[in-house]
Each structure stands twice: as structure tokens, then as C-alpha cells.
Amino acid sequence: MGTVFVNQSVIILLGMSDVFLLKGDNRLEMFNEVMIMIQSYHLFIFSDFVPNDTTRYRMGAVLIALTIFTILVNNIVIIPATVRRILLRIKKPWVQAKEKEHRRKKQAEKLQKKEEQKQKEEAAKKNEEKPLNPLVKAEWERKVESYIAI
Numbered sequence: 001m002g003t004v005f006v007n008q009s010v011i012i013l014l015g016m017s018d019v020f021l022l023k024g025d026n027r028l029e030m031f032n033e034v035m036i037m038i039q040s041y042h043l044f045i046f047s048d049f050v051p052n053d054t055t056r057y058r059m060g061a062v063l064i065a066l067t068i069f070t071i072l073v074n075n076i077v078i079i080p081a082t083v084r085r086i087l088l089r090i091k092k093p094w095v096q097a098k099e100k101e102h103r104r105k106k107q108a109e110k111l112q113k114k115e116e117q118k119q120k121e122e123a124a125k126k127n128e129e130k131p132l133n134p135l136v137k138a139e140w141e142r143k144v145e146s147y148i149a150i
Contacts, residue, residue, distance in 0.1 A: 007037045028077055035070040039063060 045059040
């Protein structure tokens with residue numbers, strides 16, 4: 001008898017507040033409490049209130065069906081979440097390895113680009129005209145003028 005009153009108190013508490021963070025968890029908890037309350041009421045049938053054995057037998061089958069239904073509903077909720085967690089644990093190392101490989105490739109590309117840019121800068125420095133000594137420049141200009149005069 002005390003179980004029924006405690007169960008009703010828990011149902012009232014669940015109805016008044018959100019005990020769990022997720023709405024689905026609150027609904028599943030409410031479902032479980034209601035099913036426990038119904039099953040607790042069925043247990044009264046097995047007391048001396050009901051003297052007929054056939055009625056007890058039939059209500060026993062109903063109680064077993066309610067219990068199996070409760071277990072099935074809970075498993076329908078739990079199994080997909082468990083499968084998702086297992087798949088994530090399997091997939092996580094693979095994804096991390098892919099991300100690590102991708103980071104290595106990007107780093108190698110950056111280094112390669114820096115090296116190419118460095119080589120281009122060195123090549124540009126080699127190809128640049130070096131400023132001539134003023135004496136050499138004056139002599140060079142005289143030679144060019146003498147060729148033009150010819």
C-alpha cells in the first residue's frame with residue numbers, strides 16, 4: 001500500500017517539474033512511474049480480496065504482459081542510444097586519424113609554399129641588376145656612345 005502512495009507522489013513531482021534535462025527522459029520516467037503504479041494496483045488482486053483463482057490467473061497474465069510492455073518500451077528507447085554511442089566510439093579514432101592526417105598535409109603544404117616563395121625571392125635577387133660602380137658606369141656609357149657614333 002505504501003508503494004502506491006510513494007509512486008503517486010513521484011508522479012506528482014515529475015508532473016510539476018522537469019527532473020531530467022531532456023524532455024524525452026522526463027516522459028520516459030513518467031511512463032515508467034505510471035506503469036509501476038498500474039502494476040502495483042494489480043498486485044492487490046493477488047491478496048485475499050479476490051478469492052477466485054481463475055481471476056487471479058488471468059490478472060497474472062495481464063501483469064506479465066504489462067511488465068513485458070514496459071521492458072520493451074524502455075529497450076526501444078535505450079538500444080538506439082547505445083548503438084549510437086558504440087558507433088561513435090568506433091568512429092572517433094578513425095575520424096581523429098583522418099583529422100590528424102589532414103593537419104599534416106596542410107602543414108606540409110604551408111612549408112612547401114614557404115620554400116617555393118623563398119626560392120622565388122632568391123631567384124629574383126639573383127636576377128636583379130646590381131648597381132654599377134660609378135666609374136664602371138661612366139666607362140660603359142662612353143663605349144655605348146662610341147658605338148652609336150660609328
